[in-house]
Amino acid sequence: MPFKRYVEIGRVALVNYGKDYGRLVVIVDVIDQNRALVDAPDMVRGQMNFKRLTLTDIKIDINRVPNKKTLVAALEAADVKNKWENSSWGRKLIVQKKRASLNDFDRFKIMLAKIKKAGVVRQELSKLKKQTA
């Protein structure tokens, strides 16, 4: 029941509303009760309301308001990108993005692949059923 993810300097968060929707940012300073100063390698450092952020499990080791260079170095050192992309949350987002960008032809190919896979699974299942029967 206690909180596990805290707002702290170095907490990596996901933007869930607005222009930067879907971007991973690092909380670099806390401005007041509602806002944080937020930074990412490919964006200009700026303020964001906490309501726009969803905290992740990832935290990096930085001082309050580091340089862009220091921030990027710290992100590399903590290997945030790979940690995120291997986490179940990150993987889900990648799959969602892939599905949304599918072509009509891609969707057709996926349908054929699903049917094939289901056929193979059913064959194996029936084999196993015969064994136990």
Added chain:
Amino acid sequence: MAPKQRTPRTSRNPDLIRGVGKYSRSQMYHKRGLWAIKAKNGGTFPTHVKKAADAPVAAKPPKFYPADDVKKPLVNKRKARPTKLRASITPGTVLIILAGRFKGKRVVFLKQLTSGLLLVTGPFKVNGVPLRRVNQSYVIATSTKVDIAGLNVEKFDDKYFSKKVEKKKKKGEGEFFEAEKEEKSLLPQEKKDDQKTVDAALIKSIEAVPELKSYLGARFSLKAGMKPHELVF
């Protein structure tokens, strides 16, 4: 005579603000060198000799003057041109037909005809759609392209698809129903051969891509959960 190569005409009088030039009229006169042209031509500006205008042919006075002034319609200089083709539709694009007998069929785009309609083919062997015209508005363009290089579609135009005009037959009462039966027109062999030649080259490039043939043979339909405004075609 070929026109001289000219650099695009720029003004020698830069704008200070919009509507106000830097140089006055007399300064511009000097800048343009009109004084030099005049000097070369002995004090006067060179002119073209005016062509003697043909004396207007004496028109006969009209026999009839209308009682009220009739308004003339305004001049219309618009030219008819084929509908603007969407940027997503290029030769070889796979299109989804949305209406008509072949709705849902995925079809290969060949070219736009002068009437604005799109020339399209199944290919016939793959999905039963022959060489056909289709309106751009009833079509979704997918981003899948088929290699159409080497395909000659020059001979197809709107006249190729026009209905054949038959000579009027005089129908007697008893012959009415018999005549109707015979009117079912057969496709001329020439059109069947055209279809075969166009499709032969196309089918080769289609079979080069895995699963494309079955894709073109299947119809498109919206299933549960598909939101057309979110789908990427």
